[in-house]
Amino acid sequence: MFSNGSKDDSQRVNATPLATQPPKEKEAGSDKCLMSDRREVGVTLRNTKPKPKKVRSAIPKHRQELLKWNGWGYKDSQFVVKDGIIHFTGSRYPIGDVPLPYFTEWVKDVLDVNLDIKRESQSLIRAKDYPEPHLDKESHEAVVQLVELANKYNVVIIPFGGGTSVSGAVSCPSQERRTIMSLDTSQMNRILWLDRNNLLVCCEAGIIGQDLERELQSQGFTAGHEPDSYEFSSLGGWVATRASGMKKNVYGNIEDLLVHVKLVTSRGVLEKSGQVPRMSCGPDFNHVVLGSEGTLGVITEVVIKTRPLPECKRYGSIVFPDFESGVACMREIALQRCQPASVRLMDNEQFKFGQSLRQPTGYMGLLLEGLKKLYITKIKGFDLDTLCVATLLFEGDRKTVESQEKRIYEIADHFGGVPAGEKNGERGYMLTFVIAYIRDLGLEYNVVAESFETSVPWDRTLSLCNNVKHRLSQECQDHGIKKFLISCRVTQTYDAGCCVYFYFGFSSKGLADPLATYELLEEHARDEILASGGSISHHHGVGKLRAKWFPHQVSETGVELYQATKKELDPKNIFANGNLTFRSKL
Missing domain, CATH: 3.30.465.10 (Uridine Diphospho-n-acetylenolpyruvylglucosamine Reductase; domain 3)
Structure with missing residues (x-):
């Protein structure tokens, strides 16, 4: 099993170097159809040695030219406060260069943030480490x-x-x-x-x-x-x-x-x-x-x-009356082995958090939002303080995607789920890449936050989520922390269980060592996860x-x-x- 160098690939069959022409993309209805040239897939080249392609990376050799050294992501992409309103800078992400008034109110209400008092940014990185x-x-x-x-x-x-x-x-x-x-x-x-x-x-x-x-x-x-x-x-x-x-x-x-x-x-x-x-x-x-x-x-x-x-890519979303119904639906989808490319379930706390990141709308947008809210709360009878949302991504050929969509929404209906549209699904999927930037904003306003994850059998999923939330809530109270957020989502599903992802953050006002406090509380959360039948990690290592x-x-x-x-x-x-x-x- 040991060798002293690489194998000679000169006799590799069917190996071809990469070219540079991208596939053509066109819009077809509400889904994106990727029209790649499939004719080349069957080409056979024998006894040829392909020339390796050096990739021009989106990340330069000297990373700090583009990326933050003391935070997450690109330098030109960050949450900032302008005239008392939080904005997200840059144009790399869908929420870039727009005010976020709902998110501004959310951080004030949930985490007691005073946007008029900014502390000097402090990195979680210790250079000596x-x-x-x-x-x-x-x-x-x-x-x-x-x-x-x-x-x-x-x-x-x-x-x-x-x-x-x-x-x-x-x-x-x-x-x-x-x-x-x-x-x-x-x-x-x-x-x-x-x-x-x-x-x-x-x-x-x-x-x-x-x-x-x-x-x-x-x-x-x-x-x-x-x-x-x-x-x-x-x-x-x-x-x-x-x-x-x-x-x-x-x-x-x-x-x-x-x-x-x-x-x-x-x-x-x-x-x-x-x-x-x-x-x-x-x-x-x-x-x-x-x-x-x-x-x-x-x-x-x-x-x-x-x-x-894939020929087609479509997003979708489903609103459930509560987290328990959503988890039961996720379990059934896994049982029938009909999961789309991605299906993720957010609890109520994370749903509200995600909603706060929406952009402001005009009169017609407000009217439409009001009608949707009326339908969900009055006609369907959902409680805004318990409902949760699943986001969906379908990929494949058009016929398979349409069949899968139909099956998923039929299963969801058995658990009280209501389709909530493609735009909500796409928005929820894309926001995944933005959420990590929030931690750096929090550090400037006395908020410490991070995520952690686990895998757990289906029959212990709900109890694990409840136990971890209860344990962290009690620990926060014991440490004098009055304002905090504990939310979770189910991100991956399997025959025998799922991955649960937690977001935890708190106002660090009055704490002598906020980082040490966070590490201690996450350690307690990990103890609770193991006691509740979870693993030490699903994918973070x-x-x-x-x-x-x-x-x-x-x-x-x-x-x-x-x-x-x-x-x-x-x-x-x-x-x-x-x-x-x-x-x-x-």
């Missing part, structure tokens, strides 16, 4: 050489991809006394080949999600992997954390997409021979790499599945923040198995980022 010096490498072979040198001179390597981790995964372990080097993989972003017949693409691990998808779509394909961090996270990071995307129902989680991976370890390169769809050949070493979080080596090259671009619960989740024997694997692959512990088992004895 992150490694120097910083090196970037541009090929698998260069990484092999670097790891050999680090192993020789006993230098610690922390691989760095997109930098979107929320688990402390790329921070330095405080007890490490050796030199620590951050290995930036962002310049390793070539697409090495695209196999049109077998629907595979081979990329270097540093390629960013939005770049990968843009290049694939230019050829009429898609990976379909779209995590919330998709704009900034890397392919290698997805593999290292066992990531999940919003459209996993059609395209799968990263473990479903992964066909082949190269991991550069202290002992050599770990990879499987061949790229067949499945093999019965002992333990699958892909799953040693998946979720390894930079503790075993550096991921350099990844082969994943692709799909032809373990990192350092959740390492204390790792033995509980995998058993002491599981920890020993992992430690034995690490000792074999990394005997000098140069990949000592401290993730998974923070108090490693290696």
Whole structure:
């Protein structure tokens, strides 16, 4: 399973380099039809060596030219206060360059924010926690050489991809006394080949999600992997954390997409021979790499599945009288295995929060909103303080999408659900990429907020949600916190359970150390999650923040198995980022 370099792909069959012509897109009714050139899919090229394509990334080599160093996302995109009203700057997102009066009132009411008193922005990043010096490498072979040198001179390597981790995964372990080097993989972003017949693409691990998808779509394909961090996270990071995307129902989680991976370890390169769809050949070493979080080596090259671009894409939404009805509907949809590409259920608190981010409308817009509210509350009898909303995304050929829409809305009707329109569904889906920016605004006005997630069996979903909300509410009261928000949503569904995503924030007025308080409260929430039958993480990974619960989740024997694997692959512990088992004895 070990090799000392990359395989020669010169004899690869059906592998073609990427071209640059994008697919044609046209509007057809309310859905978008992507008219890709499918004729090229069947082309067979034999005995040709494709030329790898260096991708011009949307993220520059020097990230701080475009991205914030002390917050989330693009410099030109942020929530700001102008004349007492919150705005979102820039034009990258649908809510850009417009006033948000409803959101302004929401933050005042829910979190007791005084927009007249702004404190100096404080980053959650502690500079001393992150490694120097910083090196970037541009090929698998260069990484092999670097790891050999680090192993020789006993230098610690922390691989760095997109930098979107929320688990402390790329921070330095405080007890490490050796030199620590951050290995930036962002310049390793070539697409090495695209196999049109077998629907595979081979990329270097540093390629960013939005770049990968843009290049694939230019050829009429898609990976379909779209995590919330998709704009900034890397392919290698997805593999290292066992990531999940919003459209996993059609395209799968990263473990479903992964066909082949190269991991550069202290002992050599770990990879499987061949790229067949499945093999019965002992333990699958892909799953040693998946979720390894930079503790075993550096991921350099990844082969994943692709799909032809869907012919049609449609959004939808459903209003339910309460969260319990919505969860029951989600369970039934999963039971019948008819999930659309994405189906996500927001609780009432998150519904109100999302509604507050809507743009102001004119007279006719207000009239229409009033009529919708009248229909939901008076005719359907829904209570605005209990109702919840599911957002939907359908992808596929037109006939399949229409059939799926019909089936989903029929199931929803059995649970009291009412269709709420395509625009609400699209808006809810797109707002996912904006929500992360709110944390930075909060820090300027004494609000600390973050998200965390879990996976849970269906029969314990409601009790887990209720228990975590109750526990955090009680903890806030015990710590003298009067204004806080605890909301949740169901984001991914499976036969046996679902993923639940929590948003938690509070006014930090009067607290001596707001960040320490938040970390303590989230720790209590995690204890409650485990006691209620949930996992320590569905897709964010373990990192350092959740390492204390790792033995509980995998058993002491599981920890020993992992430690034995690490000792074999990394005997000098140069990949000592401290993730998974923070108090490693290696």
